[in-house]
Amino acid sequence: MTSHVVVGYTATKTGRDAVAFAARLARATGAVLDVSIVLPSADRSVITPPADGYSRVLLDQAQKWIAAAIDRIPDDVVAHAHVRAAESFAEGLVEIADGLDAAYIVVGAADGASRGHHSLGSTTTELLHSSDVPVVLVPRGARKVAPETGITRVTVAIGTRPGADALIGAAADLAEAAGVAVRLLSLLPVDLPATADTAAIRIAGSTEADQVLAAARAELPAGMAASVVVAAGDSIEDAVAHLDWQGGEVVLVGSSRLAQPRRLFLGSTAAKMLKEITVPVIVVPRTARSAGAATPEETQR
Template sequence: MRFIVGYTSTPTGRDALALGIRLARAARAQLDLVLVVNLPEREAGDGPADDEYSRKLRATAQQWLDDAARSIPAGVEFATHLVDAESFAEGLLDAARDLGARFLVIGAAHGGLLGRIAAGSVAGALLHSAEVPVVLAPAGWATRPSAVDEPISRISCAIGARVGAAHLLDEALGVARRVGAPLRLVSLVGLDQEDGTARPDALEAGRRHAETLLQAATEQLPSDIEVSTDVAVAGGVEAAVAAIDWDPAEVVLLGSSRLASPRRLFLGSTAAQMLRELPVPVVVVPSAAR
């Protein structure tokens, strides 16, 4: 299994690297640090000065990768890659395909709230086109105590009853098995309305849905992995997220919109609202094959 970290020598890149190290350790996976270089296109008449600029740019980028590699703890298998592409998102998508990556890890956009995830242009592009799950690190993740070596305390899976829910549950089961962490299934049935609000009977519907999920997960996971449920019911997505207890050391899985193309990401409105409110790392999972 391979995890790609979209790296830049910035706080955003360091957040992604810290989370990538932690996840690679937990999943016993290889870490691939990818730094995308946007070299200027050569035109007729370009001279030695242009070649020198490109060489210096690549040398600087390689130095950033080398510096980042020195911060990776012993025992974590890794490789570094310089990728030429017209955009950061395009380079990461190409690298994910070329390397056969299982997950793609990036940081939050610069300028967002500390401890929250602001999806900038790169995240926006990946969250609407990636073919592998995209993991987002909250702003400031690298500055947390034990950001790299803290065990994953829990895998939470926010799941409704719409098309694609079964695929998301399968993904959550696989992650929980791989990292050996407890699994919590958060029922979003009460928020499956077009306006994101809960009906008066949503609590009961959410509870029934949670019990169904609990039974399905318990049957498929080893007995030593604890499974629990929670029900998200409130007057809107933000309020529902705020009403649920989130452990700083957990990871949350969200699914793609039902409008997503097969095996691709497309962030829906409910997931987008949750993403802005969640104070923990988030994994957004592509849709299933049809």
Template sequence: MNAGGTSAASGADAALPRIVVGYTANESGADALALATRLATASEAQLDVVMVLPSEARSSTVPTDVGYERHLKARSREWLTEASAKLDAEVAQSLHVRYAESFAEGLIAAAHEFGSSLIVVGAARGGILGRSRIGSVASELLHSSDVPVALAPSGSRELAASVGVSRITAALGSRPGAGVLLDVAVRLTKSLRAPLRLLSLVPIDLPSGMDEGLAELTSTAHADEVLAAAKAALPPGVVTTAVVATGDTIEAAVRSLDWHEGEIVLVASSRLATPSHLFLGSTASKMLRELPVPMIVVPRSTGKAAS
């Protein structure tokens, strides 16, 4: 690493798509690194492993002693080197230390700097194994980032990188943002070369008290429509299926579905999000509590994706 706090490992290729992974030297950081590695391997992307340290502006909480700053930077380099040693030698990677007012702010700035298509972070510590618990960093990212954010569930580090991405499930409703999400899902499917499952959330989006027959007809029509649109946009031979959510609640619908090892879920930002930014809505929040697989949240009105 140079004085600016950046080090590029050999093999890094600026022509590759890039994924930023927010790294911390704990289990959450290991989970984020594991998920990012799987995504990078499947899409042949470069990993930018980023540690964010408090900026000098936070002098009220960070000692200004030069010796302390030198020690903190040196320790961060050691942690990054240890993380790098765990990565597959074939994964292009760069290691970076950045300073920012917050961890989330540093990751967003890094994603802009590198032109990254995705930010990956781990769940907060203390969550249920296989589930995602949103901590302060993930919460800030999921309510402000203009780059898609992937949240690695607790225990993701236990899944071998060779598993790759076994399937992509895109959760589509009838509200604004569904079209953007479908476009992103198609591009991600091409990039990761994985089967695509379209999950229609229309039954749960429909007004309560709606005639059951009409609700079923509306749901089936929506599933058929998005399936046809996806098949038209994907290369021949890509396996594409559509399912309709069942259950009285989002949580029940998630529990009723089968989930593959190595699967990822795409959801759109809330309609309350400002254009081109994330805002984790109530539907996605409810899904997140039940999902046993990683979730990627896509900004509203944007075409960016991990591709």
């Protein structure tokens, strides 16, 4: 069955970032790329003129924007255009993704993000609270990465909460489709309360991390190339900042345990990681959908 990658597009630099990475993801996984623009519905805003003429002009402009976006996509990526009216940008993307049984929804950073960094705006935050599809967060400047870079490595952040096997399975599926290796990452030694920052606890955390990573590696398909790394640093942000990131890398993190079933919620650990990660991050729901390519559960808070 053909997989789909839905990307939310706006005629901005961050919108082009999102499309550029989504094209690399679609090419690497053999998926169809669905470039989507969401327009305001007629009753969404009291300041939006309700006249049919205005709606036609807006639709015509959206079609021009989306055509220009698709023109920049490599010829070997199958791309479809979608223009939909909805109460919000996030709602429209979720509706499109649900209709296509999409594997991912891809969005760019909010305005104001510096190059190579993530920034969550109100639209992305709403999407993370409403989507039952894995959401890909793309950092500013991703359009500068050469299309032929593709996906070069899949890093999955492993925690200790139930559901790690599902998250590992999702990472393995992506790595297998892209033909790349998996890197298993643990932040256990630095993911500690400030009041528990002692050498003894950190040593114990390192030991537990080794055990968790060994168990995670055993869950990967036989023969799949994999490496393990235990992050070290004075804080989560410090530890993540000292990790190496490839230009074509993606990171998978699990949704918070606070999320409702089949919904996303960015937990505290993932939020701290996001401040330092310079590559796209895929946030996955804590419970599986009834169908779809990526169905991991939470492994992080």
